[in-house]
Every structure is written in C-alpha cells, then in structure tokens.
Amino acid sequence: MVVIKYKAAGDMSIVVEFENEISEKVNSKVRSMCLAIEKSMLTGIEEVIPTYRSLLVNYNPLEIRGDSLIEKLKDIENRLEEIKIPKPKVVEIPTLYGDDFGPDLKFVANYNNLSIEEVIKIHSRGKYLIYMLGFTPGFPYLGGMSEKIATPRLENPRTRIPAGSVGIAGSQTGIYPVESPGGWRLIGRTPLKLFNPDHQPPFLLQAGDYLKFTAIDEEEFYRIKDQVEKNQYHVKTSLL
Amino acid sequence: MDAVRLIEPGPLTTIQDRGRKGYQRFGMPVAGAMDLFSYRIANLLVGNDEGAAAIEFTLQGPKMEFLQDAVIAITGAETVPFLDNKPLPMWQSIFVRKGSIISFQGIKSGLRGYVAIGGGINVPQVLGSRSTYLRAKIGGFEGRKLAAGDIIKTGKSGKGFPDFKNRRLPKGFIPDFKEYEEIRVILGPQAELFKKESIEKFLSSAYEVTAQSDRMGYRLKGPIIKHKDGADIISDGIPPGAIQVPGHGQPIIMLADRQTTGGYAKIATVISTDLNKLAQLTPGSKIRFKAVTLEEAYNALRAQENTIGKIEEFAINPGLTKVYKLRISGREFIASVEEIHE
Numbered sequence: 001m002v003v004i005k006y007k008a009a010g011d012m013s014i015v016v017e018f019e020n021e022i023s024e025k026v027n028s029k030v031r032s033m034c035l036a037i038e039k040s041m042l043t044g045i046e047e048v049i050p051t052y053r054s055l056l057v058n059y060n061p062l063e064i065r066g067d068s069l070i071e072k073l074k075d076i077e078n079r080l081e082e083i084k085i086p087k088p089k090v091v092e093i094p095t096l097y098g099d100d101f102g103p104d105l106k107f108v109a110n111y112n113n114l115s116i117e118e119v120i121k122i123h124s125r126g127k128y129l130i131y132m133l134g135f136t137p138g139f140p141y142l143g144g145m146s147e148k149i150a151t152p153r154l155e156n157p158r159t160r161i162p163a164g165s166v167g168i169a170g171s172q173t174g175i176y177p178v179e180s181p182g183g184w185r186l187i188g189r190t191p192l193k194l195f196n197p198d199h200q201p202p203f204l205l206q207a208g209d210y211l212k213f214t215a216i217d218e219e220e221f222y223r224i225k226d227q228v229e230k231n232q233y234h235v236k237t238s239l240l
Numbered sequence: 241m242d243a244v245r246l247i248e249p250g251p252l253t254t255i256q257d258r259g260r261k262g263y264q265r266f267g268m269p270v271a272g273a274m275d276l277f278s279y280r281i282a283n284l285l286v287g288n289d290e291g292a293a294a295i296e297f298t299l300q301g302p303k304m305e306f307l308q309d310a311v312i313a314i315t316g317a318e319t320v321p322f323l324d325n326k327p328l329p330m331w332q333s334i335f336v337r338k339g340s341i342i343s344f345q346g347i348k349s350g351l352r353g354y355v356a357i358g359g360g361i362n363v364p365q366v367l368g369s370r371s372t373y374l375r376a377k378i379g380g381f382e383g384r385k386l387a388a389g390d391i392i393k394t395g396k397s398g399k400g401f402p403d404f405k406n407r408r409l410p411k412g413f414i415p416d417f418k419e420y421e422e423i424r425v426i427l428g429p430q431a432e433l434f435k436k437e438s439i440e441k442f443l444s445s446a447y448e449v450t451a452q453s454d455r456m457g458y459r460l461k462g463p464i465i466k467h468k469d470g471a472d473i474i475s476d477g478i479p480p481g482a483i484q485v486p487g488h489g490q491p492i493i494m495l496a497d498r499q500t501t502g503g504y505a506k507i508a509t510v511i512s513t514d515l516n517k518l519a520q521l522t523p524g525s526k527i528r529f530k531a532v533t534l535e536e537a538y539n540a541l542r543a544q545e546n547t548i549g550k551i552e553e554f555a556i557n558p559g560l561t562k563v564y565k566l567r568i569s570g571r572e573f574i575a576s577v578e579e580i581h582e
Binding site for chain 1: 261262263264265266267268269366367375376378425426428429474475476477478479480481482499500501506509510511512534537538541542545
C-alpha cells in the first residue's frame with residue numbers, strides 16, 4: 001500500500017503527493033483523486049491543479065483550515081474505490097504533416113533512418129496520455145511517444161512558431177497552443193485551437209485524458225480551420 | 241462610458257483585478273493585483289466591489305486626463321499625486337472633475353500603486369477576470385500595458401454612490417513600506433529535499449531582491465542554499481509565494497504572473513498576508529525570512545480581513561463610525577466607535 005502524502009504549501013494550498021515517478025499508473029490515481037475531490041464539492045476549495053504525480057489543492061483559509069481539509073481529503077482517498085470515475089477520453093487531433101506545416105519532418109525521418117511516411121505512421125499510431133497542462137496556457141505534457149522517432153531539439157530555437165504546431169523534442173511530442181518561440185522539431189500542424197478564450201470550454205484538452213493524432217490533407221486542414229473559426233467544429237472523442 | 245485618457249502611462253501600468261482563478265489546471269496563470277491589500281482598499285474607498293478592476297502602476301504613476309466627472313482613490317506605494325498641479329492625498333477618495341489631469345511625482349517608498357475609479361474599469365472579462373496577463377497577451381486593456389492615448393472606460397461596479405468622496409483611511413491602517421522586510425514563510429512543500437544547514441542559513445540570512453524581478457517572480461541573492469540530491473523534482477503545481485530553488489542555489493519567489501507548474505524544489509512558501517509586503521519591495525531591498533506555523537499565518541490573515549471589514553464599514557459610513565487601531569502589549573486591536581443619536 002502506497003502512502004499518499006499531504007503537505008502544506010503555504011497557508012492557502014495543500015499538495016497531495018502520490019508515488020515519485022512519471023507513469024500512467026500514478027497519473028491515473030492523480031486523475032481519480034482530482035475528479036473525486038471535484039465531485040465532493042467541499043466548501044473552501046478554490047482550485048485543484050493536477051500534475052504528473054500530485055495535486056495542488058488551493059483553499060480559502062477563511063472557510064476551511066488546512067488540517068480539517070486534509071482530514072476531508074483523506075476521507076475521499078479512503079472512499080476512492082466507491083466513487084465512480086468516468087474513463088479517460090481520447091481526443092482526436094487532426095494534423096497536417098510535413099511541408100510548410102511541418103518543416104522538420106524530413107529531418108526527423110533522416111535522423112531516425114525512416115521514410116516520411118513511416119514517421120507519420122508511428123506518430124499517428126500512438127495514444128498519448130496528457131500528464132498535465134502547463135508552461136503556456138493549454139500546453140499538454142504528453143507521454144508515450146515511440147523512441148523510434150525521438151529527435152533532439154533545434155540548436156537554435158525558432159523565434160516564432162505558429163499556434164497549432166506539432167513538434168518533437170527528444171522523446172516527447174507536443175502541440176504549441178499559442179504562437180511562441182521554441183526549439184521543438186516541427187512535424188505538422190493542427191487546425192484545432194487548444195486555447196480559445198471565446199469558446200466554451202476555452203481549453204481543448206485536460207490532464208488525465210489522452211489524445212491521438214490523425215493525418216489529414218491540406219484540403220481537410222482548411223475545411224476544419226474554417227469550421228473552427230466559425231465555432232462549428234465538433235471535436236472527435238472516444239473512450240479509452 | 242469613456243472615463244480616462246492616458247497621457248503618459250509610466251513604465252508598467254496595467255489593468256488588474258483579483259486574478260484569473262479556476263484555470264490553473266489548464267496552464268493559465270492567475271495574474272491580478274500584486275499588492276491585493278492596497279488594491280482592495282482603493283476599491284472600497286470609491287464604493288466599488290472589492291474585486292473591481294483598477295489600475296496598477298509600477299515605479300511611476302500615469303499622467304491621465306479625466307473625460308468625465310469621477311471619484312478616484314490612490315493607494316499603494318508612497319508617492320505624491322497631483323490634481324491639475326495641486327498635490328493630492330493618497331488613501332482617500334477624491335472627486336475629480338471632467339477635464340482634470342492627474343499626474344504623479346516619483347515613488348518615495350514601495351513599488352506599485354493603485355488607482356481605483358468609481359464604477360470600476362470596464363474592459364472585457366477573459367475567463368472571468370479583467371486582469372492583464374502580459375506573457376499570453378490576454379485580459380486587461382487589449383492584453384497589454386497601457387500606452388499614451390488609450391481611453392479607459394468605467395463600469396457599474398459597487399453600490400454606485402455618485403458622490404462617494406472624502407472617505408479617508410485612518411492613518412494607522414496605511415502600510416509602511418520598508419527596504420528591509422521580515423517575510424513570514426511556512427516551510428515546504430519540499431523542505432525535506434534541502435540540507436538542514438541550508439534551511440537554517442535560509443532562515444537566518446538576509447536575501448536581496450535583484451533587478452531580475454517582475455510580476456512573475458523575484459530572484460533573490462544571498463547565501464547559497466544546497467539541495468541534498470539535486471534541485472529537480474517531477475514538475476508540480478506552484479502556489480502563490482512558493483520559494484523555489486534551482487541548482488544555482490539562489491531562491492526565486494513565485495508571484496502573481498507565475499507559471500502554473502514547475503520543476504524546482506520549493507523550500508518554503510510565503511504566507512498570504514506577506515505577499516502584499518513583497519509586492520512593494522524594490523530591487524536592492526532586503527528580506528529576512530521567518531518560519532511560522534499555519535496557525536500564525538491564519539491569525540495574520542484573519543487580522544487582515546478584520547481590518548478590511550472595519551475599513552469597509554468606515555468607508556460606507558464615515559460620519560457614523562470612528563475606527564481606532566490600538567496596540568496593547570504587542571497585540572493589535574481594532575475598535576470602532578459609533579455615534580448614537582437619541
């Protein structure tokens with residue numbers, strides 16, 4: 001039995017720590033606990049932030065004290081088996097690979113002695129766990145990329161990477177939610193918006209769910225992009 | 241309604257409220273006023289809801305023209321504001337006539353000031369908040385700091401007292417901004433990753449606020465803090481006031497615009513009431529950390545909220561209530577005296 005640690009982080013937050021490792025198993029416990037806390041509707045909890053192996057629970061000390069909150073969280077932990085947690089979703093990310101949309105696709109293929117088609121096949125085959133979101137609004141920390149397409153970062157980061165760019169950095173893959181500088185090898189781009197403040201919900205992804213990339217052609221890219229702009233696109237999801 | 245036109249904005253003047261809460265799990269930083277105490281008082285003095293959007297300025301207050309009659313209050317860093325070249329008191333609500341110009345001298349102590357305008361500042365809400373988050377260019381005025389020529393509108397926050405003026409904060413409540421502050425912390429959440437001698441050193445030495453300090457965090461300089469076994473942790477959530485220590489051993493205090501997650505061990509976390517003091521520290525100021533218990537932190541917070549409650553009462557009924565701050569054998573008490581008419 002693994003002991004879950006509850007630690008004070010100042011007078012407004014508690015960290016709930018699971019095993020000290022990055023794994024799907026540990027992250028699924030984080031997800032379950034996060035959903036269970038939300039379901040409990042405890043007074044005084046302001047925000048729960050799930051990460052790789054822990055939860056940050058922000059509370060209002062004028063409504064609940066840290067020690068009583070920890071007792072309540074432990075109650076939830078003990079009842080975790082009884083609380084029905086929905087299965088994670090798999091969110092489909094349509095992606096146009098290569099050419100101007102993925103200028104480093106060829107490099108990734110050459111670096112790994114693969115054809116471009118093989119890189120696309122390997123990259124769009126996997127289901128990637130969204131361990132957490134952070135770094136910039138909506139940025140997913142993904143796990144589960146095949147080592148066969150692992151490629152080091154650019155030596156000189158680009159100053160401007162368009163929103164929606166799909167890239168590889170070492171053995172990680174990711175998507176840039178907003179335009180930003182960065183050193184990831186860009187292999188494609190999605191017409192979806194990972195962060196859109198004018199849309200409900202404003203963020204496409206959430207921690208604990210999965211995503212998969214689906215290869216699309218240029219025509220489909222612009223068709224979906226147009227639908228996204230008009231708020232008419234329905235994101236495809238399935239259960240894991 | 242168009243309320244204010246910026247003539248000279250100052251180096252970093254933004255619209256802020258209490259921050260963008262509820263979206264940190266998606267990687268969205270909170271932002272919001274750095275010195276929440278001064279910000280809330282400014283709103284109370286003009287009759288706004290405590291969470292109405294206001295102007296936060298840094299180092300230098302903005303020069304601006306009022307396009308309509310307004311009631312304003314200026315709080316925070318100690319400076320001298322002028323209304324059409326006539327010096328104005330701070331921590332007081334002031335009636336400003338259409339066409340008047342407000343300007344500021346340099347700051348004498350502290351770093352950030354607040355200007356609240358009756359009705360609150362009306363910019364579109366982004367994810368439930370009007371706070372500017374500069375790095376992602378969202379919220380506030382077009383997601384950016386204010387510039388010359390910008391025209392700010394006001395809204396309908398608060399009780400809408402049309403002549404909510406001459407409400408003054410009693411002197412004893414005005415914070416005193418120093419260049420050497422004791423900042424109270426709660427050790428953890430990862431204090432166990434640091435060497436015992438280093439924790440002792442951290443709590444017994446002075447740390448200087450460096451020039452590499454901004455709304456995201458303050459980088460400090462002082463005795464090196466050593467980890468037992470490396471500075472990196474599996475990235476986790478960052479609470480406000482978290483003091484993370486990267487491999488170089490110099491602490492960084494994470495503030496309003498902090499990223500939501502990070503991978504450096506956190507030795508301690510500043511208690512919520514002392515974040516306001518921190519917000520007013522200029523580069524070159526010194527900090528000494530003092531470890532306290534959660535109980536002490538909660539007491540400090542309750543005392544602060546009690547004070548704000550009294551100020552609110554007083555601000556609404558200045559004629560009826562007199563508020564005194566008393567210090568009896570080291571403890572602070574707030575006494576309010578009401579006139580009873582028979």
